[in-house]
Structure formats: C-alpha cells, structure tokens
Amino acid sequence: MSFDSIVSPKIGENRPKANHPGTGKKADVLNYVLYEQIKGEGNKPHVNVKFRGLVIYAATISLEELKKKYDSAFVEYCTKASPNVKSDGKISDLRIMECIVYIQELCACLPQPSDTDKYFEVMIKKNKKPKKGEETKKLREEDRLPGLSVKDLKQIERYPRAYMVLKNDSEEVKMQTIVDVQFPYNFDFSYGVITGTSPR
Secondary structure (H helix, E strand, O other): OOHHHOOOOOOOEOOOOOOOOOOOOHHHHHHHHHHHHHHOOOOOEEEEEEEEEEEEEEEEEOHHHHHHHOOHHHHHHHHHHOOOOOOOOOHHHOEEEEEEEEOHHHHOOOOOOOOHHHHHHHHHHHHOOOOOOOHHHHHHHHHHOOOOOHHHHHHHHOOOEEEEEEOOOOOOOOOOOEEEEEEEEOOEOOEEEEEEEOOO
C-alpha cells in the first residue's frame, strides 16, 4: 500500500497558470514574460492555492515556535486562514498543529516509505499520549517497537508542512486524516494552512 492509495488527487484551485505560451515561438515567449513582469502577478502573495492532502505526521507547537520558523506575514496569514480562529480571541493562547502532508499532485515524484502500513502503525503508537503515571511504561513499550529507518524519516521531510491553529476546545488533526491545505503563494508549496478536513 502507498500514500497514493489513501488520498485521491484533487485539481488544485487557483493553481498557477502555465508560465509560457503554447506556440513555442521566441517572440511569443518574450512578450509573455514581459507582460507578466509588468502585470506583477508572479510575486503576488496570498493567491490561496488549494489542494487535498493526507496527514502523515502531526505535532503540536507553540506560537513562539511558529514565529521562529516563518516570517510575520505567514504567521498572520496562518492565524487568519485557520477555521478555528476568531478575531476576538487572544492569539498568544492558541496552540498550533504542525503537520507533514502528502499531496499527490506535489509529492508523487518524491520517494515515500516502502511499507506505509508499518509507517502509520509505528508513528501512531509513538504519538499516542500516555495516561498520567504511565510515562515510563510507554517508553519501555517504544523500545520494543520496530522502528522506522532514518531513510523513511528523511523521505517525508521533503513533503509540505501545513499548520492549523487550535483553540482550547478544538480537536487536533490526527494522522491519516484527509485535509484541505491552502498555500499562500503561487510559487511556494513548502508550507501552508489546513483549512478543514475532507472526505476520502
């Protein structure tokens, strides 16, 4: 089984158009490039390109950690685009879900773990929070678990990261959930925002 068999592709909404005319003539290409530069669409932020993706890793981070990783424009975009945030809420009280997502249209050409069933089994057990007082028991169980290779973990590092802002009563996104991911720029699909869950 592969990640592709879990999530079906969805044509990206607002995806960037072809960056050259189909004629192939030098004059047409030059005119197109000059027109695009004058129009200024190439560097326009907040185009909101949307895809559907599979959550293959999830963790909770603080707002401060998010601020260290990204510029203030993305942090502001993230807190406004997430469905759980209201303008009256205190941003400093929010928790952030950091997820690695497999989006077929963007990641199909990248390598993925050879045994995805084993991958999810190990990752779900590792991410399961122990009951109070059973922390040592969980650590002992983890030592006996078959681990993932460094190669498997490095493969998923190249997939996009998506963030979702959580309020105290919000439910965390779990692994193997299909989510809608919105990217703020039409030239960078390395990080975006989870705007909701999507049916399989």
